[in-house]
Structure formats: C-alpha cells, structure tokens
Amino acid sequence: MKRAIVLALLLLVAPLVSACYNPMDSLAVEVRLNKPDIYYDLIPLKDAKNVIIENGSIIYRSHYDERVAVILKEVNSSLRVRIQIPAKSFESNYAYTSFETPLLISNQSLEQIKALGWDVEDYTFRKRSLFVQINSRKGDECKSDLECATGGCSGEVCTTRDKAGEIVTPCIYAEWYDCLRLTQCGCYNGVCTWKPNSDFEKCLKEHGIDPSKVIKLPTAEVYIADYGKKKPSEDDLNELKALFEELGIACAFDDMEFKAETTNAPVGVVDPYSFDFKEALRVELEWLKEKGIISISNEDIEAIVEVAEKGKSGYNSHIGWYEKEGKYSWIAYDESDNPLLLKCVGQPFELKLPEGEIELPQTTTPSDTTSQQTGTICGPGLILGLVLVARVFRK
Numbered sequence: 001m002k003r004a005i006v007l008a009l010l011l012l013v014a015p016l017v018s019a020c021y022n023p024m025d026s027l028a029v030e031v032r033l034n035k036p037d038i039y040y041d042l043i044p045l046k047d048a049k050n051v052i053i054e055n056g057s058i059i060y061r062s063h064y065d066e067r068v069a070v071i072l073k074e075v076n077s078s079l080r081v082r083i084q085i086p087a088k089s090f091e092s093n094y095a096y097t098s099f100e101t102p103l104l105i106s107n108q109s110l111e112q113i114k115a116l117g118w119d120v121e122d123y124t125f126r127k128r129s130l131f132v133q134i135n136s137r138k139g140d141e142c143k144s145d146l147e148c149a150t151g152g153c154s155g156e157v158c159t160t161r162d163k164a165g166e167i168v169t170p171c172i173y174a175e176w177y178d179c180l181r182l183t184q185c186g187c188y189n190g191v192c193t194w195k196p197n198s199d200f201e202k203c204l205k206e207h208g209i210d211p212s213k214v215i216k217l218p219t220a221e222v223y224i225a226d227y228g229k230k231k232p233s234e235d236d237l238n239e240l241k242a243l244f245e246e247l248g249i250a251c252a253f254d255d256m257e258f259k260a261e262t263t264n265a266p267v268g269v270v271d272p273y274s275f276d277f278k279e280a281l282r283v284e285l286e287w288l289k290e291k292g293i294i295s296i297s298n299e300d301i302e303a304i305v306e307v308a309e310k311g312k313s314g315y316n317s318h319i320g321w322y323e324k325e326g327k328y329s330w331i332a333y334d335e336s337d338n339p340l341l342l343k344c345v346g347q348p349f350e351l352k353l354p355e356g357e358i359e360l361p362q363t364t365t366p367s368d369t370t371s372q373q374t375g376t377i378c379g380p381g382l383i384l385g386l387v388l389v390a391r392v393f394r395k
Helices: 002-018 023-027 107-115 175-182 198-206 234-247 250-255 277-290 298-307 366-372 380-394
Strands: 028-033 052-054 057-061 069-075 078-084 087-089 092-102 119-121 124-127 130-136 148-151 157-160 185-188 191-194 219-227 259-263 319-324 327-332
Touching (some): 023 028, 028 277, 092 250, 107 119, 107 234, 130 234, 148 191, 175 198, 234 250, 277 298
Parallel strands (some): 028 319
Antiparallel strands (some): 052 057, 057 069, 069 078, 092 259, 119 124, 124 130, 148 157, 185 191, 319 327
16 A cells, blocks of 8 residues: 555656756747647647757757757646757856946836847846846835935935934035926935936036935845856957946946856857747747648747747746736746746756758658548448448358
C-alpha cells in the first residue's frame, strides 16, 4: 500500500519537475496553441527529412534563421511551438554598477524614455542587453500632508510643520514663486516638499530654476547591468547617457565604474538581444499554416506575435490562450488569472540541429490518388467493396 502511494506521488510530481524554469528559456520564445479552434497534424513533420525527433519533440532549423531551432511538442493535448537559440557556451559575462542619487521620475520622463526605445515597466528599463532598475527609498519626515507646512517670507519653502516657523528667508519676491500656484506643499515619498508635476517643473525651467533645487527629491538606488559583455560598448554608454539625461541624473554618469562578473548562464550562438524573436515566430507560424500542419487564423498569428519577446517561454512565461480579468487573449501564462507558477530551476541543455533545411514528404495529387488507389475507403464505397468481395467468394 505504501509503495502504491509513493508511486502515485511521484507520478504527480514528475510533470511539474520536468516543467521547471530552464536557463535556456532566456534564449527562446514559446507559444502554446491551446485556443479551442486551433488544430494541428504533425504527421508531415514526422515523415520529413532533416528533422530530429527526440523525447517527443520535433526539432528542425528555423525558416527565419538557419542557426536557430524550432521545437514542436504536444503537451496536454495542445501543441507548443518554440523558437530556440542554441547555446555556444554555458558561462556568461555581464558588467554592472550601482549608485545612489536624489531622483524624481515624472510621467513625462517615462514617456520620453519609451520614445527612445526603452521597454519600461514601473521603474525598470530594458533595451537590448541593457538593464536599469531604480529602487526609490522613502523618507521618514512625514506620513501625510498634515505634517507639512510652508515657511519663509513669501511662503516659498515647504518643510515639516515643526520646522516651518523657524525658516527665515530674504523678503525679496522672485518671479519663479508664481510657479507655486501650480502645486502644493505636502508629503511625497516620506518627505515634505512641493509636489512634482509636469506643469510645475516646466514653469520652474522657464524661469531658469532647476526643479531639483525646489522639489525635495527622495534618494534612489540605481542598478545597471549590461549582459553578455565584460564592459559596456560605446553605443551602450551613449544609450545610458541619453536615459540619464531624461531622468535628470546625467551628472552621475561621469563617475560610474563598471565591474565584470561571470555567471552560469547560456550564451547563444546568435545575440539574443538583437535577434528578432517576433519575426522568427511569425515566419514559423505562417509556414506551419501554409503547409497545413496547423490550422490557425491570421488574426491569432498577429496577436501572438504582438506579445512575443525574448524570454517568454518555459512553464511559467510561455504565451498561450489564457484568461485575464474575465477575458481570454494571447498573453504570457504568468500574467493570467491565478497561474500555478513553479519555482524550481532545471539544467541548461545542449541543442543539436539537423544537417539541413527541413524537407516535407511529397504530397499525392488527386490524379496520383486515382491511379494508385490508395487511401482509406469509407461510406458507400466501403459497402460496394464488401458486396464485390462477397460475390468473388461465392464464385
């Protein structure tokens, strides 16, 4: 009885263990074609030349880039299509640095940073091999606006209520004081300050005033990494400089010193940061559709490609037809409602490619079918055939 229970538990756990995150996921994009109206037929691929079939997976060279693999596998009655860059080594270099600086990020700055080609998520910025993460620290001066007040001869200083009465400034009215009508004194990120907004900051700049001299900025820790390199290239440094100028911390750029680190991570035979995963996936889905291997609409292909990007693969992050806030769409699994995420990590795997481009078997034409009399007989034809056989045996 105990042995039966142990065996049952192992069978339950096994699928989860095999589905762990794998470092090779960072060199791939993967879609699970689990939408109910999508169908597939893998027989032509299984009979094709220059195909490797291994552990239930069908592997062939990408039609977008022959150095890259396409991996198809049936999982839970649905087909997964994966674009995988093979690894040339399993040790990766990256350059990194970090520093602290007073920093305030406006919504306007975020929009301008997106216009520069950066992917922006909260205060994390990604562009090719560059990764910048900003962690803002809250002050401990205040918890609400009631703890803040204005001081100074013209009420131009925003500080804590207990200090406001002690503030003494020259009674000379400066033109930039007019900008204060565009904001209010209050508690922002744990400090008492004139609250930032784009109109207020624009007004200050028009009067020749650096907003950081008026708006009390919280301290932030800035972490920068450049993956796949021991030190940033000149182009990477220019990208970072443009980013810092939009953030208003260009002065910190001159003092940065990068360190190099080596980690156990796969390095692709193709640079994954410049490889177009979207186009590679589009080309393959369209080819599979053209050859009749999958039945999928052009609208679904477009929707899949729209969300495809490097690293959206593996059990947790692959793209699929999932529900989010009561609506189904093509999204990453970990973005869906209540995903069952796995935290285990697998070993990176070596990937062997077939010798040449995939060659599907020749399909038979209608005339061939007639002459060869091949195929399955069904319906009325089957009944007629049985009658003829019966007559032969009677004779």
